[in-house]
Amino acid sequence: MRAVYFENFGVLPDIRTLPDPTPTPSGVVVAVKATGLCRSDWHGWMGHDADIRLPHVPGHELAGTIAAVGRDVRRFRVGDRVTVPFVSGCGHCRECRSGNSQVCEEQFQPGFTHWGSFAEYVAIDYADQNLVALPPEISYDTAASLGCRFATSFRAVVDQGRLKGGEWLAVHGCGGVGLSAIMIGAALGANVIAIDIAEEKLALARELGAAVTIDSRTVADVAEAVREISGGGAHVSVDALGHPQTCCNSISNLRRRGRHVQVGLMLADHATPQIPMGRVIAHELEIYGSHGMQSWRYDAMLDMIKAGKLAPEKLIGRRIGLSDAPQALANMDRFTESGITIIDPTA
CATH class of the missing domain: 3.90.180.10 (Medium-chain alcohol dehydrogenases, catalytic domain)
Structure with a gap:
């Protein structure tokens, strides 16, 4: 071969x-x-x-x-x-x-x-x-795109983040993982805030359902901007990039009792980021990892795809x-x- x-x-x-x-x-x-x-x-x-x-x-x-x-x-x-x-x-x-x-x-x-x-x-x-x-209606290309980023985002948003319609979802990083999370969040009826440094990616985020986009190069404090837009902070926030700054921003932009989900890999020099633990304790924040998705959970995701929701x-x-x-x-x-x-x- x-x-x-x-x-x-x-x-x-x-x-x-x-x-x-x-x-x-x-x-x-x-x-x-x-x-x-x-x-x-x-x-x-x-x-x-x-x-x-x-x-x-x-x-x-x-x-x-x-x-x-x-x-x-x-x-x-x-x-x-x-x-x-x-x-x-x-x-x-x-x-x-x-x-x-x-x-x-x-x-x-x-x-x-x-x-x-x-x-x-x-x-x-x-x-x-x-x-x-x-299923026969799902192409090989589409199926391959599910394997890591989309399936991981589905579990992160649906299972780990427990996102509900009407809640605010912040997504830090608009690569494959982030864009997947944005689409899934919008399909669930959430208000999605997308954060990135590239206007091209933010434009795509808006096409996929983001209600608001933030160019992190143009704001002094990303977490404060998210809290202001969402009226107190995101209910669920996802670090889809995997960087100490996006991880910290994602936790810091949560409202009280909010839920942070870490999807972006934190490896090498980024493996042990500093996080605002004082805020985690005082606001009773929840921090989750998300690492793939079980094969038996694919049916829920595939059903939404076949129904045209994703x-x-x-x-x-x-x-x-x-x-x-x-x-x-x-x-x-x-x-x-x-x-x-x-x-x-x-x-």
């Missing part, structure tokens, strides 16, 4: 011909039809993720058809259209048994714990517990071939892309 491949962190990957994967007894091999390019992939390539062992093939947002099936797989067969959460579970630990495979004690992640989907084929273990069958395809910015993926991966730290980049491994 052709795949994006690197042997050293931070060194531009190249395209290699590698052996095709084979399924484990409980796993499958997926012929990748579309895979998303995510900033998490950039963090992995830079060596910020301890799970990666070199040499490596990145990629964790994928959709495709099953090409081979292990002998113990019962729910899926060759030819099925599928996607998979980027955090997958073992199916037998206490977290998986409680329905929380997104924090599985033995979790695995394509593109991190093993070779990923920037390739023509990818192996997925524990298929019966982790694969999601794709349109994740609007978040797709561009489509590229596999040969363009190495340079696109290296450029992920520049925050220049509006929307999600989809890689077609067959191109």
Whole structure:
């Protein structure tokens, strides 16, 4: 198979011909039809993720058809259209048994714990517990865009943030995660405030349902601006970027008893940000992490997509071939892309 491949962190990957994967007894091999390019992939390539062992093939947002099936797989067969959460579970630990495979004690992640989907084929273990069958009306590109950013945002806003119609939602950072959260918040009937430094991204945020946008370069205090606009602060606030400043702003702009959800990764030098703990205590704020979404929760999200309440395809910015993926991966730290980049491994 052709795949994006690197042997050293931070060194531009190249395209290699590698052996095709084979399924484990409980796993499958997926012929990748579309895979998303995510900033998490950039963090992995830079060596910020301890799970990666070199040499490596990145990629964790994928959709495709099953090409081979292990002998113990019962729910899926060759030819099925599928996607998979980027955090997958073992199916037998206490977290998986409680329905929380997104924090599985033995979790695995394509593109991190093993070779990923920037390739023509990818192996997925524990298929019966982790694969999601794709409805025919959802394209491979759309499904790939769900895998990390959109599904994580759905869980962050709906399950962790418990956002309700009429509440105020602040979203810090209008990349793929942030734009997903904005669309989901608007679909739930919330009043969404989008914060970013790029007018192009803020314009897209307004198209996707943001009631108010803030260019953080033009205000002296982002948290104060959000509190003023929302009449006391956001009920729910999401740091969709993953930076000490956006994390602090997101907590500080909450109203009393508000809920902060951290989605943007905090790695390397940003791993231990300072937060306004005095405000957290005095205002009884709630702070949550959000790390993927269980495969069984996809039905709720897919139902909203099929009903036309969510349109994740609007978040797709561009489509590229596999040969363009190495340079696109290296450029992920520049925050220049509006929307999600989809890689077609067959191109």
